[in-house]
Amino acid sequence: MTEQQARQFALELMEAAPAAYLSTVDTDGSPHTRAMLNLRNRQQYPSLIGLFAPHKDDFLVYFTTNTSSSKREHIRANPAICVYYCNPAQFHGLMFGGVAEIVDDSRLKAAIWQEGWESFYPSGPDDPDHTVLRLAPRIAKGWHGEDRFGFSVHK
């Protein structure tokens, strides 16, 4: 698998996976993983396709989460995270690693906002409990069936 093929595969997998598995590390050095909304999924979030269109090469990831969540606590102490996308039936797996940033940008929060999220964040996009996390991945690695691949993203 060439790097170009791996990059194309990575883009297709992250745009189709039903969930994004986010891992953080707590202050004791223990990892924690949970499923997150995969905002890159084109079928689930067609209104966000345009937001990600300029990021075909840098694989930018956004997560929306409660400010009060444990993951936000973990990231404050150790911003190293990874996100995993998977199609288990085909042995397709993709991990991005890098450093999480907390995004405090009203325009971005409004752009990401989806109908129905009021049940999580009653005051809307600028609800103080609504946090957006950004990952500009540094590395990618994974498996495409029996082929292992890996490449650098942001250097």
Next chain:
Amino acid sequence: MTEQQARQFALELMEAAPAAYLSTVDTDGSPHTRAMLNLRNRQQYPSLIGLFAPHKDDFLVYFTTNTSSSKREHIRANPAICVYYCNPAQFHGLMFGGVAEIVDDSRLKAAIWQEGWESFYPSGPDDPDHTVLRLAPRIAKGWHGEDRFGFSVHK
């Protein structure tokens, strides 16, 4: 959701999930996640149902992996791991956290062995590149739709 209901749900999810997502932490403190064979899956590994039968309450997990793999390296330096099981369509997710042990037991390696694994470990169950990892979880946490749950396992 009572603890008893959460425990029953956890058992059912780990016995049906198509993969187990294992997270380790590297020496730089960064998390790494990858899909593993879910040996607890009763449909995929019917021959192992008896092996896990005495572990309905302690949620014991086994992983089989290459001795030369990066996860084995990570665990040697930091044995804290977690494993995640998920049914994204139903917002069902379950994480177990605890300390990984490397199991050096020929009988267990033979008991876990499946037809076809010769392609990963050419010399069979005792191939020097065949490592079995065990997780006796300490904590469990997750989501069942909109219900969050958590309980202790091994104290």
